[in-house]
Amino acid sequence: MHMLFRLCGLLIALLLNANVYAGDILVEDAWLRATAPGQDAASVDLTITSSQQAVLLGVFSEVCKAAELHRMFQEGGMMKMREAKALELPAGKPVNLGKSGYHVMLVGLNAPLKAGEKIPLTLMVKLADNSKMKVNALAEVRPLTATKAPSNQGEHEHMRMD
Ligand SMILES: [Cu+2]
Secondary structure (H helix, E strand, O other): OHHHHHHHHHHHHHHHHHHHHHOOEEEEEEEEEOOOOOOOEEEEEEEEEEOOOEEEEEEEOOOEEEEEEEEEEEEOOEEEEEEOOOEEEOEOOOEEOOOOOEEEEEEEEOOOOOOOOEEEEEEEEEEOOOOEEEEEEEEEEEOOOOOOOOOOOOOOOOOOOO
16 A cells, blocks of 8 residues: 555656646747738747746648748848747746747648638757757637738748758
8 A cells, every 4th residue: 555655656746747847838829820812831929938948949830841930130121031040938938939020930831721720830949958848839820810910921021041
């Protein structure tokens, strides 16, 4: 009996630990607009809160050929964007991509995005101890007319690195 209790205690401790670890990174308000006819790229906004100092290294999604982290910047009075290698996530501070001048661009969509759909995203994050973890999130597809804009979606030219 005593042994069983100890085993249970250990299991609970492990489970709690796993929960804390998975809860290290919180992804909220992930959303994007439904696509207009002919549009094959879409920009996603989301808010990430990491309990420890971390770095967002990249994003994957099965709904497109490539999900890229983009940074917007002003150059010669024009709004441009470029693929970013990483985004710093300070400990305990919510980072909103849009407000930080970033967005996740889904390039080469496999199918049009319709309002009400949920798009699976996997975020690759590097933690303070250099270990990497994947964080799954769902981005909500909102109507094309949704007002809170992640960026000037569909209106911008992308700077190609190649
Ligand atoms: Cu972009």
